[in-house]
Amino acid sequence: MKNRRLFMLIAVLTIAVAFAGCGNGTLQTGDEGQIDENRDEEVEKVEEIPDPIKVIASFYPYYDFAKVIGGDRVSVKQMVPDGADPHSYEPSPRDLVELEKTDVFIYNGLDMEPWIDGVLNMLENTDALIINASELVEVREYHDHDHDHDHGEYDPHIWTDPMNAMLISEKISIVLQEKDLDNSQQYQGSFEEFEKKLMEIHHSFEEMMQEAHTDIILVSHSAFGYLADRHGITEITVTGISPHAEPNPGRLAELTKIAREYDLEHIFFETLANPRTAEVLAEEAGLEPLMLYNVEGLTKEQKEAGENYVSLMKKNVEALRKALAE
Amino acid sequence: MPEILQYGFMQRAFLAGVVVALICPAIGIFLTLRRLSMIGDTLSHVALAGVAGGILLNFYPIYMALILTLLASFGIELLRKEFHQYAEISLAVVLSFGIGLATILISLGGAGAQVFSYLFGSVTLVTSRDMLSILILGAIIMATVLFYYRQLFYMAFDETAARLAGVPVKRINMIFTILVAVTISISMRIVGILMVSSLMVIPVATSLQLKKSFLVTFIASLCFGLISVLAGLTISFYASLAPGGTIVMTSVGILIIVAAIQRLMSN
Numbered sequence: 001m002k003n004r005r006l007f008m009l010i011a012v013l014t015i016a017v018a019f020a021g022c023g024n025g026t027l028q029t030g031d032e033g034q035i036d037e038n039r040d041e042e043v044e045k046v047e048e049i050p051d052p053i054k055v056i057a058s059f060y061p062y063y064d065f066a067k068v069i070g071g072d073r074v075s076v077k078q079m080v081p082d083g084a085d086p087h088s089y090e091p092s093p094r095d096l097v098e099l100e101k102t103d104v105f106i107y108n109g110l111d112m113e114p115w116i117d118g119v120l121n122m123l124e125n126t127d128a129l130i131i132n133a134s135e136l137v138e139v140r141e142y143h144d145h146d147h148d149h150d151h152g153e154y155d156p157h158i159w160t161d162p163m164n165a166m167l168i169s170e171k172i173s174i175v176l177q178e179k180d181l182d183n184s185q186q187y188q189g190s191f192e193e194f195e196k197k198l199m200e201i202h203h204s205f206e207e208m209m210q211e212a213h214t215d216i217i218l219v220s221h222s223a224f225g226y227l228a229d230r231h232g233i234t235e236i237t238v239t240g241i242s243p244h245a246e247p248n249p250g251r252l253a254e255l256t257k258i259a260r261e262y263d264l265e266h267i268f269f270e271t272l273a274n275p276r277t278a279e280v281l282a283e284e285a286g287l288e289p290l291m292l293y294n295v296e297g298l299t300k301e302q303k304e305a306g307e308n309y310v311s312l313m314k315k316n317v318e319a320l321r322k323a324l325a326e
Numbered sequence: 327m328p329e330i331l332q333y334g335f336m337q338r339a340f341l342a343g344v345v346v347a348l349i350c351p352a353i354g355i356f357l358t359l360r361r362l363s364m365i366g367d368t369l370s371h372v373a374l375a376g377v378a379g380g381i382l383l384n385f386y387p388i389y390m391a392l393i394l395t396l397l398a399s400f401g402i403e404l405l406r407k408e409f410h411q412y413a414e415i416s417l418a419v420v421l422s423f424g425i426g427l428a429t430i431l432i433s434l435g436g437a438g439a440q441v442f443s444y445l446f447g448s449v450t451l452v453t454s455r456d457m458l459s460i461l462i463l464g465a466i467i468m469a470t471v472l473f474y475y476r477q478l479f480y481m482a483f484d485e486t487a488a489r490l491a492g493v494p495v496k497r498i499n500m501i502f503t504i505l506v507a508v509t510i511s512i513s514m515r516i517v518g519i520l521m522v523s524s525l526m527v528i529p530v531a532t533s534l535q536l537k538k539s540f541l542v543t544f545i546a547s548l549c550f551g552l553i554s555v556l557a558g559l560t561i562s563f564y565a566s567l568a569p570g571g572t573i574v575m576t577s578v579g580i581l582i583i584v585a586a587i588q589r590l591m592s593n
Contacts, residue, residue: 121453
């Protein structure tokens with residue numbers, strides 16, 4: 001009797017937990033906040049301007065660019081929710097339904113989205129215009145410091161350089177003009193405005209580099225290769241190239257040595273990467289941690305604070321200035 | 327036609343899901359009885375090492391994964407005999423080997439994210455070409471299992487007795503091992519490893535709760551697999567959830583309900 005009650009209790013608890021789990025899942029995968037917001041906007045505008053252009057972006061930066069360029073003429077949806085890793089994301093059937101109806105689809109490429117083949121396959125039969133952002137920029141190969149041989153894998157973090165962001169946004173503007181000729185002035189206008197902001201950031205990176213006394217930074221995840229290459233910064237990565245891969249002990253020791261040798265006082269952490277290993281190094285080598293945002297997705301706090309690509313990049317300039325120029 | 331069936335990708339998801347729901351428990355039941363229910367997760371980690379190795383050596387990563395998975399499942403088979411009272415040890419050993427090798431291979435070369443794109447699968451992203459391979463695979467597996475049904479049944483309970491009774495244990499074990507390795511390495515890429523490894527075990531566990539004859543258990547596990555996939559896909563469509571996870575949650579839910587009913591009835 002006692003046994004049975006215990007069993008039932010466990011069963012009920014398990015079911016309850018299962019349902020609670022489902023509930024959370026909806027919020028995370030749906031990214032409801034952003035979509036609903038857009039829908040509200042749509043409803044308001046319906047009377048004057050019918051049929052907004054539907055844009056789906058694979059993850060945050062492209063969502064942000066499309067929203068900036070499209071303004072209230074487009075409804076933008078982001079597939080991979082903020083805080084989720086694009087690598088381990090599985091599109092929900094609803095995502096795919098929306099995808100079938102979309103006018104424009106923007107993705108990063110270079111294996112950032114392992115699920116992309118299935119999605120592109122689906123889009124083949126629609127008249128959606130597809131933007132592969134990695135085709136618009138000059139891609140860089142990973143430089144592996146430990147080994148001379150190269151496997152031809154390219155660094156996928158193209159959006160971290162504002163100049164690349166500019167090329168991608170320009171393409172978004174061109175594609176939107178193609179889909180919606182009547183409003184091409186507006187898209188062109190918002191692109192030019194955005195271009196100015198990106199150029200400003202680019203110039204502040206350049207200015208900062210002129211004052212710099214060193215050009216080496218230590219990072220926890222190699223996501224800033226494009227930015228570093230652009231400005232002649234050498235990026236030394238604590239955990240190798242993947243945030244999932246374990247650093248080998250030899251490399252840790254080597255980095256501690258590098259930090260001492262180059263007299264580095266700062267180490268950069270990211271929002272979404274696991275900072276445990278980097279913390280060890282901070283203790284070992286006495287490095288002060290700073291934040292460098294990869295802008296792959298916004299955290300809840302960043303979203304509430306109204307941050308976006310431009311505002312986070314400005315913070316990156318300041319963080320780098322602290323490490324390189326002060 | 328209801329909305330859910332209007333989309334090509336949902337039609338393919340249901341079709342592929344049904345095939346996987348039939349083949350996974352069909353081999354899963356024999357694996358579970360051999361105490362090898364964790365083989366799906368084990369071999370998927372070996373496949374990860376295979377893909378990383380393939381990228382490193384510039385040799386087709388998918389074939390490399392298949393070859394390594396085959397070798398690993400023969401390894402499991404050998405170790406299983408070595409520790410025949412504790413067959414799960416063989417899985418723990420091979421699983422650790424797979425993760426260890428994968429970690430080394432990934433850290434050696436610029437594989438990183440690329441590794442995952444070779445192993446990614448989702449039931450809602452099945453292409454027409456995938457559909458063909460999963461149908462062929464399904465037909466081969468169902469035919470083999472039905473053809474050797476009696477021998478497999480005998481061996482699952484007592485391999486020694488089966489051998490004495492004249493069952494070609496060695497040959498059938500070899501065929502079965504190859505079948506498992508091929509099923510896992512092909513279907514993990516099409517529908518995702520989560521769905522494959524859980525459908526091999528959970529529907530079987532549910533039907534074992536019924537405590538009926540082997541044949542009834544076998545058929546019931548296929549039915550539970552089917553219900554999990556059909557209900558899971560439907561829920562994931564209307565509730566906008568990740569399909570793989572929803573199917574697994576549904577099958578666990580069914581297991582709990584069946585176990586609870588069974589408890590109530592026996593009291």
